[in-house]
Amino acid sequence: MEIINNKSILNFINNMTIPFVVSTLSGEVLYANDEAFNLFQVSREKLKEINTKDFYLNIEDRKRVIEQINKEGFLKNFKIKLRKYNGDNFDALMSASKYIGADGEEGLILTITDISEIVEKDKKLALFGKVIFNTPHFVLITDEDFNLYYKNKALSEFCAKDYFKFDELPFFDNPEELKIKIKEVLDREKYVAETVKFIKDGKKYTFAYVVFKVEYNDEYYFVFIFKDITYQITLEEELSKRGKVEVVERVLKIFSHKINDALTGMQSYITLAENETANEKIKTYLDKVYDNIDDISSMMDRMVLFIKVKEISQEMFLLDDAIREFFEEYRDILGETIELKLDLNCDCSVNLNKDIFKNIIFSMVMNSIEALESVNRKNKTIIIKTYTIQENNKDFAAIEIYDNGKGIKQEYIEKIFEPFFTTKHDKHGIGLDLAMVYGYITNNDGTILVESKENEYTKFTIKLPIRVTEKSNEEETNSADKTTKIFILDDEEVITFTVGEFLKSNGYDVVVANSLADAKKVLEELDTPFDLIISDIILNDGKGYEFVNDYIQRFGFCKIIYISGCSDIEENHLPGSEHIFIKKPFKLPELLKKVEELLES
Structure with a gap:
């Protein structure tokens, strides 16, 4: 087949900004401009080895192209997947029409636009x-x-x-x-x-x-x-x-x-x-x-x-154990240039909110890290030391947080516990500020002092009353209540969490589940029965009383409080030999009263 021999036309085609290919109907490439070679990433030397069939990702697409051209005489903006000479695929728009050479043989003229980026x-x-x-x-x-x-x-x-x-x-x-x-x-x-x-x-x-x-x-x-x-x-x-x-x-x-x-x-x-x-x-x-x-x-x-921390729940915990837990949770914040030493010698309990206490330690350690980052010192050290001390015939647990950082200017020492006072005007705090720490410690009958020498060291000393765990007669009488185990089943996490935390703060042991499937897993692994079950009636994956029926088959008896946002519940048809129904929303003290009444019955 004779290809285009007009030099002006060839010059125009070769300078087109889109790939242009002339081939026989069988696919033999007769001519391609520079853009085509660039698109398919093939050299001119490989021209005679190429068949346009090799550029189709799916040979059926080529058949459709030929059918469309035979039917209409042309093809316009046909979206297709093609393949480069190196095997990479790309999205393209193809336009084509028949070409009749000077010798009367038919061929194809193709223009191809790479639309990969658009796709x-x-x-x-x-x-x-x-x-x-x-x-x-x-x-x-x-x-x-x-x-x-x-x-x-x-x-x-x-x-x-x-x-x-x-x-x-x-x-x-x-x-x-x-x-x-x-x-x-x-x-x-x-x-x-x-x-x-x-x-x-x-x-x-x-x-x-x-x-x-x-x-x-x-x-x-x-x-x-x-x-x-x-x-x-x-x-x-x-x-x-x-x-x-x-x-x-x-x-x-x-x-x-x-x-x-x-x-x-x-x-x-x-x-x-x-x-x-x-x-x-x-x-x-x-x-x-x-x-x-x-x-x-x-x-x-x-x-x-910035939630107020003054009135939140307290618990007895071993002070040294809480500091060890903090160290395990946050050891990665120190990096490789700062050494944290623990010298823990206080085998005693304090009565605080444990999470807030650990946050206080976190804040003090972060202050020390920032003080150490700004000094050029070979051995950068933070020491947390605990011991017991007696003052005014009272026993206290003392915690010292020491660092050999830049220290605090004497003019700031008296202001450091004032609300909103800060020397970090260019940084955002990520812990409790010292005013909040001071307020929480003093509200719990403790003290906090600071000692510092500029460019040498800073030492904070916190003293907290030691709490001795002695059971009174009344506590011994209620010891059974404090080990009472309650199971809560509700598909709303906010319900299981808040009710669970409230019951825990009143001395109960609590297990929760947020779906019928999870509840059944708890039942499979359960060795001893619960003293009480609190269950929502309608769950996302079933009914709460389905779990109660399985539980009764396993243990034979249960006391249960059903809860639901629906008001048309037929209580008499609910399983459980001793049960009551409470409609949502309810107040936690009212729920606690029902729990106590049912447990005592």
Whole structure:
């Protein structure tokens, strides 16, 4: 077959910016321009060895190309998978038509456009869009004038109708003021974090939300992420009325944990999406989303940190054991240049909140690490020493935290325990500040002192009353109650956690499960029966009384408190020889009273 012999045409074809190929109908390559050689990564020397069939990933695709050309006489923008000479695959758009040579033989003229980057970008955007669309949190995106641009599935289902204007959304009482505030704050901060209360369809809601700004294609968009915290807030308010600040703190920790779980899921999907693309611009956008997620996570941690600690629960624990636990949990924070020495000589108990005590030690050690990082010293050392001491005929446990760091200026010594006083103007604290430490220690009949010499050392000394565990007659009488074992089954973790912690603080041993399947596993491994069961009736994977029936078959008898948010429960039909029913929501003291009554019956 005679190929093109017109020099002007050949010159034009060879300088085309897209690959151009001329072949016979059987696939023999007669001519290809430089762009084609570059695309398929083949040298001109290999020209005679090449057949265009080799470039098709699927030979059936070639058959469809030929059929379409025979039928229509041409092919336009046919999306296809092709293969380079080195075996790499790529996405392409192919256009083709028949070519009749001077000798009358038919051939094919092909133009090919590599669209791999476009396909990768579309795939990435589709995956990221699917993540946002299906996340259980409400996601709303507006342009910089607050015109609605996007809302995900969860938000659409909650609204139950299409809102076309930001001002029509049910969340905000004064949208105009909010718009001004958001723009002002985001000009200097990375995000806005707020809570909002509103009424929709006669029901009261409380939402936490964050807003951050994203730039895309030289345009700015506002991204809103909403979390429904109505249940947590309602429970928090109820428990606060009863003075149970300890439980409120734990509820907030659960809320923070759930938010961080969701953010972890989003980070994981972003990582998957980054692995699916080589487009650096898209990776840059995803990295910006990553940064915003980290900021939100840090915000949640700070919310948990600043809960009041004055009235939360206490427990007896061995002081030296708690310090050893701290060292095992946080040994990695020291790095290789700082040595931590433990000199523990206090085999005694104190009565504090153990988690807060460990956080106090953590904060003091972090202060020491920061003091050591700023000095050029070969041997950087932190020493934690404990011993017993008697003052005014009272026994105390003493904890010394010593470091040979930069020390504290004498002018700061008297101010160091004042609220909001800090010498770290360029850093963010990650533990309890010294004013909070001072308040907690003194509120528990202890003392804290500081001794320091600038550029040489700092030593904090904490003294706490030693508690002797002696059982009174009344305690011995109630010792059976304090070893009473209670099993809690509910698919809401916030219920099992808060009820469990409340019962533990009242002396009971507690085991929990959050599904029927988990409860049955507990039963399989159970050697001795529970003294009492607290079970939700309707679970995500079954009914609570199914577990009760299995339990009765195993042990023959049980006392049980059924709980449910449904009011139309037929109590007489529930299994269990001794049982009562409590409707959700309930107050923890009321539940405790029912527990005591049922155990005593």
